[in-house]
Amino acid sequence: xxxxxxERAAEKGLRLIAQVKANQxxxxxxxxxxxxxxxxxxxxxxxxxxxARHETRRVEVFDxxxxxxxxxxxxxxxxxxxxxxxxxxxxxxxxxxxMARETSYHVSNAVFSGHAAGAAIRAHWGIxxxxxxxxxxxxxxxxxxxxxxxxxxxxxxxxxxN
Numbered sequence: 001x002x003x004x005x006x007e008r009a010a011e012k013g014l015r016l017i018a019q020v021k022a023n024q025x026x027x028x029x030x031x032x033x034x035x036x037x038x039x040x041x042x043x044x045x046x047x048x049x050x051x052a053r054h055e056t057r058r059v060e061v062f063d064x065x066x067x068x069x070x071x072x073x074x075x076x077x078x079x080x081x082x083x084x085x086x087x088x089x090x091x092x093x094x095x096x097x098x099m100a101r102e103t104s105y106h107v108s109n110a111v112f113s114g115h116a117a118g119a120a121i122r123a124h125w126g127i128x129x130x131x132x133x134x135x136x137x138x139x140x141x142x143x144x145x146x147x148x149x150x151x152x153x154x155x156x157x158x159x160x161x162n
Contacts, residue, residue, distance in 0.1 A: 010076070015110040017081065017120055027073060031105045034067045035060070035082045044114030052090035054097075059083050059118035063111065073107075081106040081117045135161065 009016045020028050040060035048055045062080040087100045136142045139157050146153050
C-alpha cells in the first residue's frame, strides 16, 4: 500500500490496516524492530480447529509512538500489528501432524484492540479466498499473458463468474 492511499484515507477519516511485506525492506525492518523491543498495548489469541487442521493466531498491537518519527511514514502510522500463526496440519497419507509457523506485520493509521485488528485481518482473507483465488484457479488469471488492455479481459472474467 502506498503513502498516497494512506493520505486519501486520512482525508476521508478512514481507518486502514495494511500488511508490510518484503517489497518495503526498510519499513519492514523498522516494524520488526519495534515489535521486538516494545511490549504490546493489547494482545488477543484465537484457536481454530477444523478439517485436520489446528491453527492458533496471536495478534499483538503496538503503539508506534515516535518510532517512525524520522521516516517518511511518520504521519501515517499510529500502530503496528504483529500476527503470529502456528498451524498443525494432519498429513492424511502418513497420519502425522506437520507444524508451520509464520509471522506477518501490519501498520495502521489508527490504534485498534487486538480482537478488532485480528478480525479485520481475518476478514480480508475471506475476500481473498472467495474472490481472487477462484478466479485464478478456474480462469488462470495469474498465468494470462495479455498486456494490452488487461482490464477489458478482467471485466469479461468478472462477467463470466457472475
